[in-house]
Amino acid sequence: MNFLFPVIVKRTGFALLTLFAISILIFAGLEALPGDTAQAILGQGATQENLEALRKELKLDLPLHTRYATWLGDLARGELGNSLSNGRPVTGMIGWRFENTLVLAFSAAVVSIPLAIVLGLICALYQNSWLDKLLSTSTLSAISLPEFFVAYLLIVVFVVQFELFPSVAILRPDMALSERINVLVLPCLTLTLVVLAHMMRMTRAAIIGVLSSPYIEMARLKGVKRAKIIFYHALPNALAPIINVVVMDLAWLVVGVVVVEVVFVYPGLGQLLVDSVSKRDIPVVQASGLIFACTYIFLNLTADVLSILSNPKLRHPK
Amino acid sequence: MTPDIKPEIKPERLLTITGLEIEGRQDGKWKKVVKGVDLHLNRGEVLGLIGESGAGKSTIGLAAMGYAREGCRLSAGNINYLGKELRQAPESELEQIRGYKIAYVAQSAAASFNPSHKLITQFAETPLAHKMMTMEQAKAKAEDLYTKLFLPDPAGIGFRYPHQVSGGQLQRAMVAMAMACDPDIIIFDEPTTALDVTTQIEVLTAIKEVVRKFNCAAIYITHDLAVVAQLSHRIMVLRHGLCVEEGQAAQILDAPKEKYTADLLAVRRQVKDVAPPKQEEPLLRVENITAGYKNGPAVLHNVSFEVFRGRTVAVVGESGSGKTSVARVITGFLPQTEGMVYFDGIEMSPLLKHRDKDRLRKWQMIFQMPDVAVNPRHKVKDIIGRPIRFYYNPGKKEIDRRVSELLEMIELNDKYLDRYPSELSGGEKQRVCIARALAAQPELIICDEVTSALDQLVAEEILKLLQRLQQDLNMGYLFITHDLATVRAIADDVVVMYQGRVVEHGPRDDVFTPPHHDYTELLLSSVPEMDPNWLDRVLETRQKKTA
Numbered sequence: 001m002n003f004l005f006p007v008i009v010k011r012t013g014f015a016l017l018t019l020f021a022i023s024i025l026i027f028a029g030l031e032a033l034p035g036d037t038a039q040a041i042l043g044q045g046a047t048q049e050n051l052e053a054l055r056k057e058l059k060l061d062l063p064l065h066t067r068y069a070t071w072l073g074d075l076a077r078g079e080l081g082n083s084l085s086n087g088r089p090v091t092g093m094i095g096w097r098f099e100n101t102l103v104l105a106f107s108a109a110v111v112s113i114p115l116a117i118v119l120g121l122i123c124a125l126y127q128n129s130w131l132d133k134l135l136s137t138s139t140l141s142a143i144s145l146p147e148f149f150v151a152y153l154l155i156v157v158f159v160v161q162f163e164l165f166p167s168v169a170i171l172r173p174d175m176a177l178s179e180r181i182n183v184l185v186l187p188c189l190t191l192t193l194v195v196l197a198h199m200m201r202m203t204r205a206a207i208i209g210v211l212s213s214p215y216i217e218m219a220r221l222k223g224v225k226r227a228k229i230i231f232y233h234a235l236p237n238a239l240a241p242i243i244n245v246v247v248m249d250l251a252w253l254v255v256g257v258v259v260v261e262v263v264f265v266y267p268g269l270g271q272l273l274v275d276s277v278s279k280r281d282i283p284v285v286q287a288s289g290l291i292f293a294c295t296y297i298f299l300n301l302t303a304d305v306l307s308i309l310s311n312p313k314l315r316h317p318k
Numbered sequence: 319m320t321p322d323i324k325p326e327i328k329p330e331r332l333l334t335i336t337g338l339e340i341e342g343r344q345d346g347k348w349k350k351v352v353k354g355v356d357l358h359l360n361r362g363e364v365l366g367l368i369g370e371s372g373a374g375k376s377t378i379g380l381a382a383m384g385y386a387r388e389g390c391r392l393s394a395g396n397i398n399y400l401g402k403e404l405r406q407a408p409e410s411e412l413e414q415i416r417g418y419k420i421a422y423v424a425q426s427a428a429a430s431f432n433p434s435h436k437l438i439t440q441f442a443e444t445p446l447a448h449k450m451m452t453m454e455q456a457k458a459k460a461e462d463l464y465t466k467l468f469l470p471d472p473a474g475i476g477f478r479y480p481h482q483v484s485g486g487q488l489q490r491a492m493v494a495m496a497m498a499c500d501p502d503i504i505i506f507d508e509p510t511t512a513l514d515v516t517t518q519i520e521v522l523t524a525i526k527e528v529v530r531k532f533n534c535a536a537i538y539i540t541h542d543l544a545v546v547a548q549l550s551h552r553i554m555v556l557r558h559g560l561c562v563e564e565g566q567a568a569q570i571l572d573a574p575k576e577k578y579t580a581d582l583l584a585v586r587r588q589v590k591d592v593a594p595p596k597q598e599e600p601l602l603r604v605e606n607i608t609a610g611y612k613n614g615p616a617v618l619h620n621v622s623f624e625v626f627r628g629r630t631v632a633v634v635g636e637s638g639s640g641k642t643s644v645a646r647v648i649t650g651f652l653p654q655t656e657g658m659v660y661f662d663g664i665e666m667s668p669l670l671k672h673r674d675k676d677r678l679r680k681w682q683m684i685f686q687m688p689d690v691a692v693n694p695r696h697k698v699k700d701i702i703g704r705p706i707r708f709y710y711n712p713g714k715k716e717i718d719r720r721v722s723e724l725l726e727m728i729e730l731n732d733k734y735l736d737r738y739p740s741e742l743s744g745g746e747k748q749r750v751c752i753a754r755a756l757a758a759q760p761e762l763i764i765c766d767e768v769t770s771a772l773d774q775l776v777a778e779e780i781l782k783l784l785q786r787l788q789q790d791l792n793m794g795y796l797f798i799t800h801d802l803a804t805v806r807a808i809a810d811d812v813v814v815m816y817q818g819r820v821v822e823h824g825p826r827d828d829v830f831t832p833p834h835h836d837y838t839e840l841l842l843s844s845v846p847e848m849d850p851n852w853l854d855r856v857l858e859t860r861q862k863k864t865a
Contacts, residue, residue: 212388214429221383222417222444222495226409236434312434313481 003317004308011304015297022293023075027068030282039280041085058084071286081283085276090287094269098291100171101261101268105253107184108191113246116196120203120242125230127208136204139197151190151263158186169264187264191257195249202245206238213237239310247303254299255292329360332502332535333382338395340377340386340559351390352377352559359503364529364536366550366567368543368582370773371744374559375539379505381405382537383420384412400502417444421496425508427488431480438476441495450499463494466531467524485637486517490524497528504529506538510545514636514800515844522548522846522853541773543582544846547571548853555579571848581775583848589806590630590785592826599663600624601794602648602762607657609647616655617643618818623811625762628788630795632809632826634802634841640818641798645764648796649681661762679709682755686767688747692739698725698750699735705757724753727790728783745776752783762794769804781807802845806830814838 038054039046055061059070074081080090119139123132142150159167169183210216211234219233258270265271269288276284308314340352352374359365367375377390384404386392397404399420404412416422424430432440442456451459457476464472467490480488489509496504506525510518526549529536540546546553546567553570555562555578563576574580602625610616618640625631633641646652648659650670659666661680667673682705685691692701702721706712712720722732728749739747748768755763765784769777785808788795797808805812805826812829814822814837822835829838843856 214424214426215432217387218422218424218430219432219443220416221380221385221422223413223415223447224417224443225413232435233432237432312479316479316482 003314004305007308008301008305011301015301018297019290019293023072023290024068026286026289026293027071030285031064033280041280075290080287083276083281083284085279085281090283093272093284094287094291097267097269097272100266101254101257101270104184104187104191104257104261104266104268105250108188108195108253109250111188112192112195112249113199115192116199116246117203117242119196120200121207121230121235123200123204124207124211124234125227127204132204136201139200142193143197146259147190147194148259148263150193151186151260154186154190155263167264169266171267187257187260187266190260190263191253195252198249199242199245203238203242206241207234210234210238236310240307243306243310244303247299247306251296251299254295329362331358331360332400333357333359334396334398335378335382336396336398338378338381338397339393340374340381341391341393343389348391348393350393350559352381354395355556355559355561357554357561357564359535359537361502361535362529362533363552364538364550366546366553367537367539367556368541368546368553369556369562370541370775372558373556375556376507378556379507379537379539380422382503382505383416383422385416414448417501418448418450418499419501420503420505421499421501423489423492423496423504423506423509426512427492427509428480428485428512430492431488433480436477436479437483437491437495441476441491441498445498448499456498459498460494463497464491466527467491467494468520469494484517486513486520489513489517489521493521493524493528497532500532500534502534504534504536506536508540511540511542515802515846516636516840518545518846519844519853519856523857525549526853542846543571544848544852547848547850548846555582567850571850590808590810592810598626600660601627601662602796603660603663604644604648605658605660607644607647607654607659609643609652609654609656611652616818618647618654620657621815621818621820622657623813623820623823625794625796627761627794628792629810630788630797630808631811631813632797632799632805633813633815634799634805635815636800636841638817639815641800641815642766643818644815645683645766645796645798648764649683675709679758680761681764682758682760682762683764683766684748684751684755684768687771688744688751689739689771691751692747692754694739696738697735698737698739698742701739701750702753702757705754709758720757724756727756727787728753743776744772745779748772748780749783752780752787756787756791760793762796764796764798766798767800768797770799770801777804778807784808802842814841 038051038058038060042050042054052061059067062070071081078091080094082089083093119135123135126132145153155167158164165185166183167186169187171180171183175183207230211229216229216233219229224233257268258274260266261268261270262274269291273285273288275281276288335355335357338352338355339350341348342351343349355374355378357365357378367378369375377387380387381392381397382399382404384392384397384407392405395405399415402411402415404415431437438457438460441460442451442453445451445456445459446453460476461472464475469475469487469490475483475487475491483491489512493504493509509525510521513521522545525536525538528534529549536549538546538549550567552564553567554564555570555576557578562578563570563574565575570579571583574583604624605622607618607621608616609618621640621644623631623633633644635641643652647654647668650666650668650673653668659668661677666677696704699718699721702724703717706717706720721735725731725734730746730749730753734742734746734750739750742750751768768784769780772780781804784795787793795808797804799805809826811824812822812826813820814829814835816837822829822838830842832839834842843859846852849855
């Protein structure tokens with residue numbers, strides 16, 4: 001495994017560099033927006049004098065690079081600053097919401113990843129059969145619908161028609177595990193439907209790609225049964241592309257759930273981000289943006305490492 | 319029934335194929351690729367199937383296992399193995415026979431072993447599936463077979479992954495895998511074609527041993543008559559999905575009835591008359607080249623040789639000997655760390671990007687695989703016309719005229735102008751590649767294994783064409799090859815390379831007549847000859863030498 005260490009060090013270095021670049025982009029991007037926090041807080045009727053005073057108080061009058069340097073310095077010390085709209089520390093506002101987002105993403109991942117891979121394998125096993133076509137068509141339809149539409153559709157069926165689950169997914173600390181699960185079912189199902197097709201089709205394509213290799217023909221000529229060929233001979237060699245798609249979808253589950261959180265009024269990071277953008281609460285937006293970026297970068301790093309580990313040539317060098 | 323096999327013992331008939339027809343799907347229609355072939359196989363017998371690519375020999379070999387590749391179907395005939403009909407047998411029944419009673423050895427072991435699993439797990443798969451052995455027994459059996467097949471470290475080699483074992487060793491490990499269940503029949507599908515001659519001889523010996531010791535039967539598929547001569551009792555010559563001729567090995571080799579068989583036999587006997595040495599300044603001089611790839615050890619050490627106008631230098635050696643690296647240094651892809659390349663007495667910059675267009679024009683290359691060396695989306699006239707436009711840019715009319723002229727030079731005609739590469743045969747594609755090289759009006763052409771992807775008869779035509787072009791245009795050729803028959807057919811001078819060094823070099827007849835350097839000796843003696851006793855003879859002399 002010692003060959004892995006330099007790879008991880010190198011990739012982590014690149015990851016930090018990317019993160020630095022992203023921090024500049026986030027900072028510059030928010031600067032470029034019309035209006036600023038002072039304007040947002042005081043509203044349309046604010047006088048020029050009031051605006052100046054508030055800007056001074058919030059240190060918005062300092063030059064751009066000075067503010068960026070201060071922000072970066074605070075960041076390095078784990079200091080995310082205070083919210084501009086209510087003055088509370090950003091860490092406190094983000095912490096529990098991020099946890100909620102992770103819980104939702106994790107439960108969606110636990111359901112969708114194994115399901116997608118197994119369905120993908122089944123599609124590859126019964127390639128071009130009615131089952132394969134049915135699965136492809138239905139998952140593709142699910143992915144073609146916008147996620148809020150899928151969410152409302154589920155609400156119509158499972159909340160309005162059958163009254164099985166709540167339509168609003170609010171988590172309270174005093175909830176039992178079964179209640180929490182009950183609340184999470186619909187958002188989780190929505191997310192699963194959205195990411196399933198991706199992973200399933202990639203699994204199917206990767207397996208089918210491998211199936212044309214000479215070693216698969218060899219396995220058939222050795223009398224190996226078809227199911228064993230798919231699971232034992234094809235899957236280990238198709239892992240790298242599957243891992244990459246799975247991780248991309250994982251990242252999406254964390255970062256891209258904004259709409260789903262809003263529909264189900266789920267108190268996650270996505271909702272906070274949407275609220276903060278409308279309030280021009282720049283420290284919160286910056287911190288959320290950075291957290292999303294970190295998630296992406298970390299998951300991609302994981303994908304790289306796993307892809308390397310799935311390759312026997314790299315795992316067992318000559 | 320045959321003079322070789324003693325008539326008093328009635329041989330056990332294992333396999334009978336009658337009236338076999340196989341169809342392949344082409345442009346949505348089923349087209350016959352095998353058009354009614356009969357064959358039979360007795361225990362203890364090796365049947366050689368020979369023919370050029372597209373003759374249907376692999377397809378027939380696979381059909382003997384009741385298997386048809388994707389896009390093919392066994393459309394008619396009977397495949398009878400010990401009374402069982404395999405042609406329309408259900409998959410579940412075939413799984414009971416494949417690998418267990420009839421085993422297969424593929425052309426490229428490197429591609430046919432699963433890269434994700436150890437050799438031993440792949441070896442044990444079939445015996446375990448049939449509950450023939452426990453894992454421990456399978457390991458013991460593997461070790462025994464690995465020893466019989468002269469593999470190094472027979473106890474440990476099974477625990478390696480395919481990429482950790484060399485090509486020749488993998489090929490033998492695959493023979494061992496086929497032997498795992500003591501099958502009745504083994505199908506060998508070109509098992510030595512991808513190997514160097516020096517490795518081929520080891521694998522051939524191993525196969526011969528195995529068939530003799532285990533008293534199984536084998537079908538040996540190859541395009542190389544000399545190889546099949548060493549192993550087979552009977553030979554069947556196939557062409558376009560039909561049997562041309564079948565008979566005892568000695569009869570086919572000594573007295574072929576059909577012209578096609580005779581042509582196949584003649585190919586390897588072509589010899590070029592060596593041109594007299596020239597006294598002028600060499601066209602290309604490679605002087606003390608040492609080079610290596612990034613972060614790696616040097617792959618070339620002090621390589622020197624010269625190429626003269628109108629003459630051909632063949633660089634020979636097995637894979638890994640550095641012969642392709644030499645070409646990469648000369649063309650500027652691999653800058654040397656020491657030494658110098660001179661063209662017409664002028665020093666060449668080691669880096670490609672520092673060389674001017676006119677120098678680049680004077681050296682052209684022809685590659686091993688014509689299939690991948692041409693852009694499949696370009697028409698023939700664009701492929702050949704492009705270098706003319708790039709180097710001379712004489713205007714559209716003149717380009718068209720030149721392209722027609724070039725097509726004539728390579729013995730094709732204007733009908734080919736608008737064709738795409740997919741509409742050409744392998745030989746025609748290679749001709750187009752030659753025309754593309756000629757379009758630049760080069761003084762030196764580097765040919766990297768240009769005939770090794772082609773059938774023998776086609777390859778012979780290409781070699782003749784190259785020779786005629788050399789005489790007409792007075793170009794120098796640098797011919798990289800591992801095939802000594804090609805060297806005999808085309809070279810004036812020979813450079814023998816081994817482990818990145820030139821071990822012998824000079825006019826062809828000098829290098830090919832003893833005394834040789836040890837490696838040249840090994841290389842020369844490893845080239846299969848038509849004589850069926852060649853393999854035994856070589857092994858005998860080698861044993862004597864080591865004793």
